[in-house]
Amino acid sequence: MKLYVKAWSGYRGSLKDFDVKKELKSKYKLDTRRQDTFIHLAVYGAQLLKDKTPINSHDELYITSGVGNIDVLQKTNNYVQEEKDFIKPFDFINMLGNTTSYYVANSLDLKDKNTFQVSDNFTYINTLISVFASLKVSKKEAILGSVDLCTEPEEVIKRVLGLDENTNVTSSVTYQKLSLSPLNAVAEVEFDAKVYSLNEIKALVRDSDLNIVSSMRCEDLELYKDSEFFETIPSYYLNQAIKTKIDLLYIDCFENSYKVIKVVNLL
Amino acid sequence: MHSVNILDYSLQSSQGNTEETLKSMRDKSTIISSKGVSTLDGNIKIPYYLFQEKIEENPDDIKRAIKKVVQRISDKLSVEQRKNTSLIIGTALVDKNVVKAVVDTIYDYKKKPYDSAKKSIDSFAKEISEELGLNTFTMTISTACTSSVNAVLEARNLINSDIIEYAIVVGVEVFSQMMSDGFSSMRLLSSDIQKPFDVSRDGLVLGEAIAGVLVGKDSSPWSLRGGYSNCNSLNITSVSPSGEEYAEVMNKAMDLSEVKAEEITTLKAHATSTPTNDMSEIHAIQKVFTPDVTFTALKPYVGHTLGACGVLELAMLMSCIDDGFIPQTLNHKHSIIEEYVPLQESKECYSGIFMLNYFGFGGNNTSIIIQKESK
Secondary structure, eight states: OEEEEEEEEEEESOSSSOOHHHHHHHTTOOOOTTOOHHHHHHHHHHHHHHHHSOOOTTOEEEEEOSSOOHHHHHHHHIIIIISOOOOOHHHHHHHSHHHHHHHHHHHHTOOSOEEEEEOSSSHHHHHHHHHHHHHHHHOOOEEEEEEEOOOSSHHHHHHHHTOOTTOEEOOEEEEEEEESOOTTOSEEEEEOSOOBOHHHHHHHHHHOOSEEEEOTTOTTOOSEEOSEEOTTHHHHHHHHHHHHTOOEEEEEEETTEEEEEEEEEOO | OOOEEEEEEEEEETTEEHHHHHHHHHHTOOOOEEEEEEETTEEEEEEEBOOSSOOOSSHHHHHHHHHHHHHHHHTTSOHHHHHTEEEEEEEOOOOHHHHHHHHHHHOGGGOOOOOOOOOOTTHHHHHHHHHHTOOSOEEEEOOGGGHHHHHHHHHHHHHHTTSOSEEEEEEEEOOOHHHHHHHHHTTOBOSSOOOTTBTTOOOBOBBOEEEEEEEESSOOSEEEEEEEEEEOTTOSSOOOTTOHHHHHHHHHHHHHHTOOGGGOSEEEOOOOOOHHHHHHHHHHHHHHSOTTOOEEOOHHHHOBOGGGHHHHHHHHHHHHHHTTEEOOOTTOOSBSSTTOOOOSSOEEOSOEEEEEEEEOGGGEEEEEEEEEOOO
16 A cells, blocks of 8 residues: 655644643644643644645545544543542533534634544554545545644653653654645655564565664564654554655564555655 | 444443343443543532443453454354454543553663563454454554544445445444543533434433444345545534534435435434534534434433444434434423424334434544335
8 A cells, every 4th residue: 555645744842841732822823721731732743734735525524543543632631530529511512522513613724624533553554544435435635643742741641652661752743644645745655554564564674775763662672662652653654654764664563563664765 | 324233243342242232222221331531520420321330441351342242243244254264343431551551661660671562553453353263354443532433434434445345333432531530521422311403402421332343245134325424624622503514414415325315214313412512413414414314312212422423323323223213302391493303202113224423522523324125
């Protein structure tokens, strides 16, 4: 399977010193009321994409995430379960996954397919597969947003991501505008549904002349790994490959199974 | 047109399994329970369509209940077929794994030693797939009340792109105190019964359900002709009273399925029985169909099962047609629009083309078209 990247955007890093909400209000003049940080981050990444490429109202929208909006669950759980207060209507609505994709669609003026989906294993690559399958049927283009918010205390997110307690985690939002057509594309991304064994992936690594990065979860592979983790990190490296114009093989791992994406620059 | 076939279905609702739920529709008798919700006036009891066998609000119990329904379908598949069958779930459930991690971490008096395993709302699909020998490609769609019908369309796409051969698509909704309180806070719940498209309708009644369909390219009398899902990104909880956004989705679903309005045998409406949703939907029906259209609502039999209603109401309608009838709309006396009256008496029907509407929070609106060939 192959998709063409028409544009990309992203922000990665701690939100302690970066006020996303303020940025949305001051730079993009967007209404940020009734939303929370997870939604703000998703909308912010979308605006960065909009800065780079025209958005068609019939582009399909996919939002994926490692664990979704922990922020609202943590806050709501605290005041409902611990303080025995009533749930606020907008916290209730924000707990629904597609509320995030709604606000993204709203900020981009999208009117077509809009979905929020999560895969336990290979979150980003499985969503790419989903996008590919949908575009084959619809013949449209798609916007794929990957959102991971690192909340405080970080231990909560580490518990649900299956990480060692000492792992460094961070927040990230990345977007790509994807198409089946190579016209005006900046890169192509190749992937498949195949799940590789360790031996197969070692053979792939041996035969590849591409720059290779592997997930922190690939403990049996002695390859370059990022020092920080977020679930949709393959999306970040896809963007990095385009930004640095260095073709890339990214290897993701889940419970001793492997999947890969190959990024080739076209410009 | 990108059709696939619907090869099997199974459901578990407040009325029981597939056969028991069918019987309740045939007999027009439903069992309804109650639950407590928090309101500004204190805790009150609300009507609720609960499973007869209680499922606790924890991941292990929920997984066991989902697996039971999936297994009823997967048991009929060969080992080889199971390997080529993906499990795709549609649900609006809150991720209890995250809630547990929050509770285990942030409250000193509840704090548990650090323990970590990769979990997400898709863990149900992943773990059940492993246990039943299904394909490793799993996915969970969360688009509020359209979750599982959108999951059906995703399965259609994956099959038509030859990525998978079969998919078991499951809609899941079990009682959640937080979700129930949320609907209560929005004043969307009826204190009585659901009265779809009735002038006296006053809200929805929530329900639990787990329902599955098997889709693939093997021959079957049932096919998914097509469907359309979009996002009305102008309002997060409703559309305009004129229903133009719903009408657009219904018309597009027919275009993509190469079906005309006059060919639709019956429309299964979303029909939440809330004042605003039913008003918009009846106006959409008026825009798309002539007054002689047959339309009905299934929620009075099982409640509004949120993310599960996509597959649940699909399976319910299929079971009724396989049994030879279209179920009447319960609890309806005076229609919002005089000329457009939902089905008042169950009607004989063995085949035809059916439209199913689903509209949800977050602007997600979906219509699908299914067909059963006559023998």
